[in-house]
Amino acid sequence: xxxxxxxxxxxxxxxxxxxxxxELKRQGYWVRALSRDSRKIxxxxxxxxxxxxxxxxxxxxxxxxxxxxxxxxxxxxxxxQKDGLTYRDVDYQGNKNILYVICSNV
Numbered sequence: 001x002x003x004x005x006x007x008x009x010x011x012x013x014x015x016x017x018x019x020x021x022x023e024l025k026r027q028g029y030w031v032r033a034l035s036r037d038s039r040k041i042x043x044x045x046x047x048x049x050x051x052x053x054x055x056x057x058x059x060x061x062x063x064x065x066x067x068x069x070x071x072x073x074x075x076x077x078x079x080x081q082k083d084g085l086t087y088r089d090v091d092y093q094g095n096k097n098i099l100y101v102i103c104s105n106v
Contacts, residue, residue: 020073
């Protein structure tokens with residue numbers, strides 16, 4: 001790798017996402033993570049080059065998330081949601097929104 005590849009990690013605060021972020025940084029990648037709450041990203045903040053605040057279930061909050069990104073990794077999903085969102089809201093629609101942003105180049 002001559003130039004650092006830039007990776008977006010969606011789901012960086014989850015069980016798998018935390019390990020992915022740390023490993024990507026260890027391997028020399030530039031890492032951006034999506035977070036809906038800046039406090040929840042703190043456990044991995046030291047491994048991130050940038051935090052993008054947005055909500056995967058709200059497509060309009062994701063505009064620009066993929067700007068200058070080479071690779072997208074998503075481990076977005078819920079295990080025990082406490083804010084009323086469902087699996088369909090997060091696992092399906094949230095990931096669909098991320099794909100929309102990637103494919104639309106917005």
